[in-house]
Amino acid sequence: MWKGRFQQNTAGLLSRYSESISFDSRLYPYDIQGSIAHSKALLAAGILTPDEQSAIESGLRQIRADIDSGAFQFDPALEDIHMNIEADLTRRIGPAGAKLHTARSRNDQVALDLRLLLLAETDAIAALVRALQKSLVTLAAGNIDVVIPGYTHLQRAQPVYFAHHLLAYVEMLERDAQRLGDSRKRIDVMPLGSGAIAGSTIVLDRALIARELGFTAISQNSMDAVSDRDFACELLAAIALIGMHLSRLSEDIILWASTEFGFVTLSDAFSTGSSLMPQKKNPDVAELTRGKTGRLYGNLIALLTTLKGLPLTYNRDMQEDKEPVFDSVDTIKAALDINAAMLAEITVNTARAAAAVSDPMLLATDLADYLVRAGLPFRQAHEVIGKLVAHCIETNRAFPQLDLAAFQSFSSLFGPDVFAVLDLRRALDARQAPGAPSLANVRAQIGRWQGVLG
Ligand code: ARG
Numbered sequence: 001m002w003k004g005r006f007q008q009n010t011a012g013l014l015s016r017y018s019e020s021i022s023f024d025s026r027l028y029p030y031d032i033q034g035s036i037a038h039s040k041a042l043l044a045a046g047i048l049t050p051d052e053q054s055a056i057e058s059g060l061r062q063i064r065a066d067i068d069s070g071a072f073q074f075d076p077a078l079e080d081i082h083m084n085i086e087a088d089l090t091r092r093i094g095p096a097g098a099k100l101h102t103a104r105s106r107n108d109q110v111a112l113d114l115r116l117l118l119l120a121e122t123d124a125i126a127a128l129v130r131a132l133q134k135s136l137v138t139l140a141a142g143n144i145d146v147v148i149p150g151y152t153h154l155q156r157a158q159p160v161y162f163a164h165h166l167l168a169y170v171e172m173l174e175r176d177a178q179r180l181g182d183s184r185k186r187i188d189v190m191p192l193g194s195g196a197i198a199g200s201t202i203v204l205d206r207a208l209i210a211r212e213l214g215f216t217a218i219s220q221n222s223m224d225a226v227s228d229r230d231f232a233c234e235l236l237a238a239i240a241l242i243g244m245h246l247s248r249l250s251e252d253i254i255l256w257a258s259t260e261f262g263f264v265t266l267s268d269a270f271s272t273g274s275s276l277m278p279q280k281k282n283p284d285v286a287e288l289t290r291g292k293t294g295r296l297y298g299n300l301i302a303l304l305t306t307l308k309g310l311p312l313t314y315n316r317d318m319q320e321d322k323e324p325v326f327d328s329v330d331t332i333k334a335a336l337d338i339n340a341a342m343l344a345e346i347t348v349n350t351a352r353a354a355a356a357v358s359d360p361m362l363l364a365t366d367l368a369d370y371l372v373r374a375g376l377p378f379r380q381a382h383e384v385i386g387k388l389v390a391h392c393i394e395t396n397r398a399f400p401q402l403d404l405a406a407f408q409s410f411s412s413l414f415g416p417d418v419f420a421v422l423d424l425r426r427a428l429d430a431r432q433a434p435g436a437p438s439l440a441n442v443r444a445q446i447g448r449w450q451g452v453l454g
Helices: 012-018 021-044 050-069 081-093 106-142 162-187 206-213 222-227 230-256 284-308 316-343 350-357 360-373 378-395 404-408 424-429 439-453
Strands: 147-152 155-161
Touching: 021 050, 021 081, 021 106, 021 206, 021 316, 050 081, 081 106, 106 162, 106 222, 106 230, 106 316, 106 439, 147 162, 147 350, 155 162, 155 360, 155 424, 162 230, 162 439, 230 284, 230 316, 284 316, 360 378, 360 424, 424 439
Parallel strands: none
Antiparallel strands: 147 155
16 A cells, blocks of 8 residues: 555564454444445545446445455455455456545544444444343332342341332443443544545545434544544443443342342353352353453553553554454443343342341331431430440340330330331331332332333
8 A cells, every 4th residue: 555655565573563454354334334425525526437436336335245244355464444445446446446545544534434333332332221221120120029138338228129229220321321322422523534634635525424424523623533532432431330330230149149148049041050069050140240340441441541642643553442442342232231131030039038128127227217206316316226226236136026115215205106117118118208219219210210211
């Protein structure tokens, strides 16, 4: 492609070091789509005749079909996907092919290709986020009666509906969907026409290209357009957050599936055994998801670090953007997909959940609230109940095993109605503020999500 300027061939070592075709070949549908749009602008500018443009377009469509079918031979000596396709086009259709690169550089071309790919991938990831939300809502709806201890510091805190716990993840994923939609806006900018750095003396109708490709906006500064990878960083950040959410969900599932908790059983289809210990059933999907999140963070940091020292505009360093971007896209899609499938086959162990949540200590705060309603300031109520808890631990008894006199020895404000406070369902139903887990609220939230997710 640069044989005019050079007397020597590229060293084999350099070719192998600099090739990107081994990983950027996946840009091909977008490279071809972009080139067809570009050829239409060249036609409109009078650079191509209608015959040349249609030869280019049909040649590119044949190449697309050949790559789709696996018949296309990629040549590493041609470095990247852009040169592989262009060289093959010229081989196929002759001189018209050599006109395609007019007023274009690989710098704006690769920016275009990456944006087109990431628009499609962002939509695919968003659809998988939706599917996982649905899976969580279905699991919540199917276990609406199950109550589990909620935890802070991994210590039993207060009772919550299992569904309420799951719906927390639906909220987290909703923010993820919003972030994807937001970063999509910055991807949706058409860079072609920026050339290598300073546009071209051959002026193309950039709006026409944008329309052809379905972009909403065109870039406004040619130097920014060829050096900008913010959109990729933003997407990797959004993906890293999805990973963080999936990793936390994984951790909950790992705990819940342990013998110690026993709240859920994973289906055999989504568990693995041990080659040594016959009794083992391991939550590998959750563990792998938790582990892969490290890669997602690494990819974000890798790309940010690659970009941080670069002077404007394009530098070859930027070829290093693709592998982390592709890896994060592929990893999060696989993780979202398998987690939705795994959740669809989870069994909730109602009896184990009921046993765990029957721990009366979970209602200690409700007892403090009882004293508050009787007029005691909360700080004092907290202290009274703290002493009551210590007494129960010391005497190895639970709140319901104390009689009224025992309660009253800690505060004269206790009356016979204190025992009603210790009723689990009543305690949950009392939590009626928006966002709190009364049964009515949880049902309403499930209904809302079913409406939103369809
Ligand atoms: N393969 C290159 C990349 O991925 C395409 C752009 C090359 N541009 C250049 N001036 N060498 O970034």
